[in-house]
Amino acid sequence: MNILRNTFVLIALALSAPISAETTAEDTPPEAPAPVAAPAAPVGAEQIAAGVCAGCHNADGNSVIPMNPILAGQQAEYITKQLMDFKGTDTDPAKRNSPVMSSMVATLSAEDMKSLGDYYAKQKTSPSQAPADEKLLATGKILYHGGNIENGVPACASCHGPTGAGIPPRYPAVSGQHAEYTLTQLNQFNTGDRDNDNKVMQKVLTRMSAQDKRAVAAYISTMR
Numbered sequence: 001m002n003i004l005r006n007t008f009v010l011i012a013l014a015l016s017a018p019i020s021a022e023t024t025a026e027d028t029p030p031e032a033p034a035p036v037a038a039p040a041a042p043v044g045a046e047q048i049a050a051g052v053c054a055g056c057h058n059a060d061g062n063s064v065i066p067m068n069p070i071l072a073g074q075q076a077e078y079i080t081k082q083l084m085d086f087k088g089t090d091t092d093p094a095k096r097n098s099p100v101m102s103s104m105v106a107t108l109s110a111e112d113m114k115s116l117g118d119y120y121a122k123q124k125t126s127p128s129q130a131p132a133d134e135k136l137l138a139t140g141k142i143l144y145h146g147g148n149i150e151n152g153v154p155a156c157a158s159c160h161g162p163t164g165a166g167i168p169p170r171y172p173a174v175s176g177q178h179a180e181y182t183l184t185q186l187n188q189f190n191t192g193d194r195d196n197d198n199k200v201m202q203k204v205l206t207r208m209s210a211q212d213k214r215a216v217a218a219y220i221s222t223m224r
């Protein structure tokens with residue numbers, strides 16, 4: 001009886017030994033604290049876009065909510081830069097403030113932000129469909145392509161291109177964007193609430209009237 005029992009214990013010990021050795025190695029805390037919520041396997045941009053971002057930007061980046069920007073067809077580098085600016089680094093605070101977006105980027109890695117840029121850049125754009133006032137559009141068109149020499153407002157086309165497609169990697173596409181979102185950004189650059197542009201857009205806007213901003217935002221939404 002005793003022999004049998006001892007053998008059983010020995011076998012049990014032999015079986016459990018390698019397992020407990022492994023567990024101990026894993027249980028030992030590493031020098032640095034483990035990253036919080038590190039995913040077991042890398043999650044693709046498509047899954048993040050469909051799971052986390054779709055509620056506001058749609059899975060393919062074609063937001064239909066005027067306050068939420070259309071991301072489809074935007075330049076990859078620009079999207080990645082914005083995500084990084086929303087997040088900031090360990091040493092630098094966020095360069096672009098948005099209470100909504102700052103919580104969205106909190107768990108994104110640098111790799112995620114890069115692949116999300118590539119993902120949205122590849123999606124086909126469905127531009128904004130909101131109708132706009134003809135007179136407003138005419139004013140906006142002149143401003144966009146020619147600026148306002150009297151007030152010293154430069155032509156938007158000089159940096160964002162004649163079709164609004166932008167010039168990679170620094171000048172984002174603006175064509176077809178929701179007027180409401182564009183106007184919000186122009187106002188934020190104007191007040192300095194958005195200042196992740198090296199003061200470029202802030203300078204453009206110092207001499208633009210509220211009406212000019214509305215007009216150019218409306219025109220941009222109709223550009224294809």
Ligand code: HEC
Pocket residue numbers: 048049052053054055056057067068069071079080082083097098100101104105116184
């Ligand atoms: C709850 C709604 C919401 C969710 C969810 C959301 N966003 Fe946003 N996103 C916004 C809003 C609103 C803005 C505009 C912020 C501002 O006014 O500056 C924005 C702006 C952005 C911009 C800047 C675009 C530009 O043209 O400058 C990017 C890029 C972006 N979001 C990507 C994402 C990604 C990627 C996710 C998912 C990880 C996500 N968003 C989830 C609402 C949302």
Ligand code: HEC
Pocket residue numbers: 069081143144153154155156157158159160170171172173174182185186196197200201204216217
């Ligand atoms: C000298 C170059 C230059 C000129 C001129 C210029 N922009 Fe920009 N614009 C930029 C840069 C650079 C950015 C990107 C800033 C960043 O990296 O966040 C930008 C960003 C923007 C954005 C934000 C896009 C987004 O998706 O959030 C809008 C809207 C915009 N510009 C509209 C305009 C309009 C309208 C005009 C003309 C009145 C104009 N810009 C003239 C350089 C320029």
